[in-house]
Amino acid sequence: MPLELIGMIGVKPDGAPGASVHVIGGGIAPDFLVDFARAHEESGFDQVLVGYSSTSADGFQVAQYAAMHTERLKFLIAHRPGFVAPTLAARKAATFDCFTDGRLSLHIITGGSDAEQRRDGDFLDHDSRYRRTDEYLEILRKAWESEEAFDYDGEFYQLERARSDVQPVQQPSIPLYFGGMSPAALPVGAKHCDCFALWGEPLAAVKEKMVEVRAEAAKHGRSPSFSVSLRPIIAPTESEAWDRAHHILEAVEASGGGSPLAGDSARPEAEGSRRLLRFAQESEIHDKRLWMPIAKATGAPGNTTALVGTPEQVAEALLDYYDIGVTTLLIRGFDPLNDAREYGKELIPLVREGVAKRDRQAVTA
Numbered sequence: 001m002p003l004e005l006i007g008m009i010g011v012k013p014d015g016a017p018g019a020s021v022h023v024i025g026g027g028i029a030p031d032f033l034v035d036f037a038r039a040h041e042e043s044g045f046d047q048v049l050v051g052y053s054s055t056s057a058d059g060f061q062v063a064q065y066a067a068m069h070t071e072r073l074k075f076l077i078a079h080r081p082g083f084v085a086p087t088l089a090a091r092k093a094a095t096f097d098c099f100t101d102g103r104l105s106l107h108i109i110t111g112g113s114d115a116e117q118r119r120d121g122d123f124l125d126h127d128s129r130y131r132r133t134d135e136y137l138e139i140l141r142k143a144w145e146s147e148e149a150f151d152y153d154g155e156f157y158q159l160e161r162a163r164s165d166v167q168p169v170q171q172p173s174i175p176l177y178f179g180g181m182s183p184a185a186l187p188v189g190a191k192h193c194d195c196f197a198l199w200g201e202p203l204a205a206v207k208e209k210m211v212e213v214r215a216e217a218a219k220h221g222r223s224p225s226f227s228v229s230l231r232p233i234i235a236p237t238e239s240e241a242w243d244r245a246h247h248i249l250e251a252v253e254a255s256g257g258g259s260p261l262a263g264d265s266a267r268p269e270a271e272g273s274r275r276l277l278r279f280a281q282e283s284e285i286h287d288k289r290l291w292m293p294i295a296k297a298t299g300a301p302g303n304t305t306a307l308v309g310t311p312e313q314v315a316e317a318l319l320d321y322y323d324i325g326v327t328t329l330l331i332r333g334f335d336p337l338n339d340a341r342e343y344g345k346e347l348i349p350l351v352r353e354g355v356a357k358r359d360r361q362a363v364t365a
Contacts, residue, residue: 043344090143112270
């Protein structure tokens, strides 16, 4: 099976030196963005995520600027439905796709925090947001795939004679990734997405969630692929890797956890965050080397679980996810620019070699 490796870029360094939890937010440093994007391209990443928050730079413009300074790297733009009309969003995405010759995907993040939503004027409750997303994604695909004008009459959107003069290079539509773990989210993601995105949970939990998503997707005749997001912490020896991991944890804790949700008393709204915190409470380490304390220290506001070890050990742990059917791995470090470069030296080649070996064995079998 083909393996896709995704990194993550941002517009400005963020967080404690060498211990950055996020690359979203802050002002704009154009030269840093260019270096960041090029580092991923040179290291062999297929794609990079451009994140979203209610205070951060516009992801479409960030990705467009980075695309101008790279040649083959693709861009997975996090997009929150509800703030741009779906017909306009479809044209924006198709325009980007045309100018970059098919280098765009959209990561649909409906929003798990009421406070985040309200900063941009959205006061819908959690479940209503997902009903809106359902309509939004229906309209996106219609705009990309319909040759004729169409009408739409939904709870949140009403359209008359909608159409787009611009169609994406990628046919029949731009790939949609989806993040969301709540009971309201999962059916919507399974219905619409091409790739269902999971955070770095233990293997057994990922397998269980994949079964659930596949069953829901089958109701709509769909069979999405799966992505898992992890934070590799690598060093030449295992001992050095663990030393580095604990140093990062100390820096994160000293900075207050890097999140307004930090601390044991945090009560995150997002179901994905609550799941990570439950796993962190059960054990510091799951499987071979899935390390949870940074998720616990930050309140798990996103991709905060780490794989700790040598490049060979971490590659083996990443391949364990591939072995259960995960075909997209989103990896980023806590020293984001330097880690992106380091991953390209050994980790990424080792993972790709492991996938090629498994695929050869599958053909032989």
